[in-house]
Structures are given as structure tokens and as C-alpha cells.
Amino acid sequence: MLHIGNAIAELRESREITQEDLAKTLGIARSTLSHYEKNRRKPPLDIIVLLANTFNITVEQIINFHKREI
Template sequence: MSFNVRLKEYRKRAKLTQEEIAKKLGIKRSTYAKYETGENQPDYKMLEKLADFFEVTTDDLLGRDNKKHDKEPYNSLKEINDFVRELGIDSVGFFNIDDWKNLDKEDVEEIKKHFEWVAHKAKTRKK
């Protein structure tokens, strides 16, 4: 996923408008909008500000994978916990850790899709 698409996703997850983020970063909305469309790229200092604002690393924003991860085993528990936190769920006590330890990446992606569907369904129901 490209930088501009990732940036837009982080903004949507934060439930903020381009204008709100631009104000918090001290830039024009049009400047921020151009980052999301890919028309312009932020300089290094702005990239750091964006990463700090969204509480992610610059590598996350840029979509860079740390090659170190290729040598480490896939951590399904971390992946699920991170995703659940992104959805705003603080407690994942309903997980029996022993049942979730040996999931592969495809299993976790399927769980993510299900959570997204459930969250979407809940939002729709609340409207």
C-alpha cells in the first residue's frame, strides 16, 4: 500500500477531517490533501510529525517492512491484539491464548476481515 493510501487510512481511523489534521499539524488543508492524493510528498520533518500524530513509525507510514521480521516467526497474537486495539477494543479477554498461538497469516487476515465486517455492521446499526 502506498504512502498516500496509508495516510488516508490512518486519518479515517482517527475519524478526523483533512482540515482538522492540517490545523493540528500547522499546515494548509490543501497541502495535507496533496499528501493523501499523492500529488506531493512531505519532507522528512513533516513525515516525522505525521508519524508522531498517528502514533506510528515513519516506516509504518511509508509501508516499509523491516527485513528483521522475515527472520522472526509470525506472531499471530500480536497481530490480533494490534488490530483489536485499532478498532478501539481495550480488552481481548475473550481470546483463549492457547487456541490462537498457531494461526498462520491467512487465518489472521480472515479474522481481521470478520472483525471489520462486525464493526461495520455495528456502526450501521447505530445510525
Template sequence: MTKIGNKITELRKQKGWSQSELANQIKASREAIGKYERNEALPSVETAKNIADIFDVSLDYLVSDTLKPSFDKRMIERLQDFELLSEVDKSHLFALLDAFLRDAKTKRAYS
């Protein structure tokens, strides 16, 4: 089970930030960041949202057991835009996506 503190640590290190730098970015104390990363405390929903925003991941990823962010913010924005399309346009996009995914799976199978 991946804990939120482990994800915060991983994301912070990927950015090359210190705990103090992350704290400054989200307007929190370095001590609070340390407690989150050691899983001694949980951030409030607002703080968790700020952390997710600063690392460009979804809040769902940050608090879930998922090891990789399956839907980053760009993907979520695209899905939201997709919902605004007409049913005909959605159908066309699904056909295109299905064909692309089929081809990608075929390539992997024969590689």
C-alpha cells in the first residue's frame, strides 16, 4: 500500500526540490512537509490539492494506492473536453483511438 507521504517524497525528489522549497510553493511549513513525508500526519484536503496542483498530478493519484499517475492533469482536461463533444464526434474519436490502440497492441505482441 503506497502512502501519500511516499508519493509526496517521490514527486518532490523528481522536481529536485527540498522540503523547504515544496513548503514555500504550497505555503506550508517545512516541518509539515516532513510529517507528511514520514506519514506522521495527513495534509488537509486543501493542502493535498495544492500539492497535487504543484506536481501536476490528480488529487486521486496522490491519495490512491496507484503507483503511477494514470491520469495527469492534461489527460483529465482532455477527458473533460471530450465530454463536451457531440455523440457523433465522440464516436469518430473512439474509432480513431480504437484503431491506434489495436495497432499498438499488435506491434507489442510481435516485437
């Protein structure tokens, strides 16, 4: 089972975006983003929506990232 944090990290890295830059875009601390990526915390829905908008994909695609629908 792939956790959403893995999807966030893979999406970010595939677009060559730093944690610092993505965190600024989302309006959160870099450490918070790190916790999401390492599956220590689950991002709230509003952050998932912002991520989808940032990566120009749907929320469903982030949630189902392990299926490689992106």
C-alpha cells in the first residue's frame, strides 16, 4: 500500500521542486511537508486540494497515485 506521502514526494521530485518551494506554495512549513512525505502525518483535505491544483491533477489522482494514473 502506497501512502499519500510517497505520492507527494514522487510528484514533487518528478517536477524538480524543492521541499522549501512546495511548502511556500502551500503556505506551510517545510518541516510539515517533510512529515507528510514521510507519512508521519496525514495532510488535511485543503492541503491535498492545493497539491492537486499545484500539480495540475485531480485529488483522485493523488489518492490513487499508486495506480500510476497521472
